[in-house]
Every structure is written in structure tokens, then in C-alpha cells.
Amino acid sequence: MRSRVFAIANQKGGVGKTTTAINLAASLALGDQAVLAVDMDPQGNLTSGVGQKGNYAPAGTIYEALTAESTPPVDDYIVSTCVSGLSLLPADRELTGAEIELVSAERREQRLRRLLEQVRGRYDYILVDTPPSLGLLTLNTLVAADGVIVPVVCEYFALEGLAYLKDNVSRVGKGFNPGLEIVGVVLTMADLRTNLGKQVAAEVQSVFGSKVFETVIPRNVRLGEAPSHGLPVILYDVRSKGAEAYLALAREFLACTRAYPPPAGEMLSG
Numbered sequence: 001m002r003s004r005v006f007a008i009a010n011q012k013g014g015v016g017k018t019t020t021a022i023n024l025a026a027s028l029a030l031g032d033q034a035v036l037a038v039d040m041d042p043q044g045n046l047t048s049g050v051g052q053k054g055n056y057a058p059a060g061t062i063y064e065a066l067t068a069e070s071t072p073p074v075d076d077y078i079v080s081t082c083v084s085g086l087s088l089l090p091a092d093r094e095l096t097g098a099e100i101e102l103v104s105a106e107r108r109e110q111r112l113r114r115l116l117e118q119v120r121g122r123y124d125y126i127l128v129d130t131p132p133s134l135g136l137l138t139l140n141t142l143v144a145a146d147g148v149i150v151p152v153v154c155e156y157f158a159l160e161g162l163a164y165l166k167d168n169v170s171r172v173g174k175g176f177n178p179g180l181e182i183v184g185v186v187l188t189m190a191d192l193r194t195n196l197g198k199q200v201a202a203e204v205q206s207v208f209g210s211k212v213f214e215t216v217i218p219r220n221v222r223l224g225e226a227p228s229h230g231l232p233v234i235l236y237d238v239r240s241k242g243a244e245a246y247l248a249l250a251r252e253f254l255a256c257t258r259a260y261p262p263p264a265g266e267m268l269s270g
Ligand SMILES: Nc1ncnc2c1ncn2[C@@H]1O[C@H](COP(=O)(O)OP(=O)(O)OP(=O)(O)O)[C@@H](O)[C@H]1O
Pocket: 012, 013, 014, 015, 016, 017, 018, 019, 020, 041, 043, 045, 130, 131, 132, 188, 189, 190, 217, 218, 219, 220, 221, 223, 224, 225, 227, 242
């Protein structure tokens, strides 16, 4: 087994990155996949959304793992969650410091990649949630990833900034991580009954074509409530439209990533 690592990224804030990371990870885990969720956002919403706020390993959070002098054993930082099969590399506000502390560090953009390489043999999927920016934390994630999943909110201005994200992904691909590409676009918080919702969905499809997942995540109150209980929506209300949608997305994701070519060898050496 060699894990596929996916970055969930969009520098636009509040588009459903974390909601997608939590619920896709949990849905995959319930489908018997071994999953590691990685929180690369100092907001720590992924960590609290799976009920692990403050529940860290003795070695600390991903902040300590990323800023250690030499690459530490990543296992020292991984914790389990309420979902069987779903593990977590947690973060909290301290992670903000990493952006600054790593500025002059050697191979600063490869820190996460080196950590995750250690456990690629153990998980089917590693999903990494990123902050709403294209700084060093997102760069580390793109360097560590095999593919990028982009949540796009079904609203006016949804496409704004996506060209910039696309450029960034191809720049990171050229510079550090050949083969990196956007593998899927997820429409989130959709209300396809409205003309605006339909119009945005059509526009996103015209830009990303077959990369747009058929499953559309509807706006659903339960999805908004679940994180405050520290639960993925499938454990909070399995019958909700939100839970159904993320389970369907996980099925589609499994099918499309099975066909996805295995990651190109070890690009990192020395
Ligand atoms: N499909 C949905 N229906 C209803 N509420 C949603 C849905 N998806 C996300 N939300 C809510 O919208 C808000 C933003 O979602 P989320 O935190 O996932 O976005 P994000 O892209 O991770 O944000 P940030 O850029 O700040 O990290 C949250 O309060 C979340 O609970």
C-alpha cells in the first residue's frame, strides 16, 4: 500500500475546505479505508471538527513536527479520533508561528512531505486541509501532495482567484513536485434550485470540465452544526442531506482515485 496524498485547497476563505476534509475523510474511513487527516491550518478547525481540540500527543502538534531541527518520527504526533480508521495530525493557533520560523530554514517547503513519507505505507489516503492563503503552509502541502481537490462555493465570484490557484499548482508542479495537478473540483453549499446556483455550477464545469465531481454538496444546516459537536456529519446525523452527499462524494472519489495513476516515485532525494 502506498497512500495517495491529497491537498484540499482554495485560497478563498469559507468555501468548505475543512468541511470537505472532515467529512470526506470520515466517509472514506467508514468505507474501510485507512485515513490520515492532516490539519495545516492554524485555525485548527479540522482538529476541533473531529473532536480533538487540545487532545494532542505528548510531542505536540504539527507545529512542533514541522519546525523540529531534523525530521522527527511523525508517529509521535498522530492521534486517533472518534471515527475508527481515521487518524489525525492536529494543529492549533501555534502553527501560525511556523510560517515565520521556517522562512530561513533549509528545504522549508519540504517539511510536510518528509513527515508524510514515513507513513505512506500505512494509510490508503492522506487528506490535508489548508488555510485560506497561498503561504508556506499551503506550499508545504502542495509539495507533499499527489493531487489537489478544490472546493468551490456555489456563489457569485466563485471562480474568482481560481486561475491564480491553477497557476500556483502548476508552478509548484514545475518547481518541486512534478505531476501535481488539480484532480477534482467539488461544488459546495449549493442550492441548485436557484438560477444563480445553476449558473455557477455551469460556469465551473465550463472551466474544469470532467474534473468537477458529479456529487454536489448542498447547503445543509447539519453540516454547519456538526463541528460544534466535534463530529463528522455522518456521526452527527447520518440521515441528513449533508451526510448523504459526503458519502456519495467519497464513493465517487474512491472510484476516480483508484484509476488515478500511482504517484511518480520518490522525487525527493538527499
Ligand atoms: N454544505 C454546507 N452547508 C452548510 N454550511 C456549510 C456547508 N459547508 C460548510 N459550511 C459551513 O460554512 C462555514 C465555512 O466552511 P469551512 O470552514 O468548511 O470553509 P473553509 O474553506 O475551510 O474556511 P477557511 O477558509 O476559513 O478555512 C463553516 O461554518 C461550515 O460549517
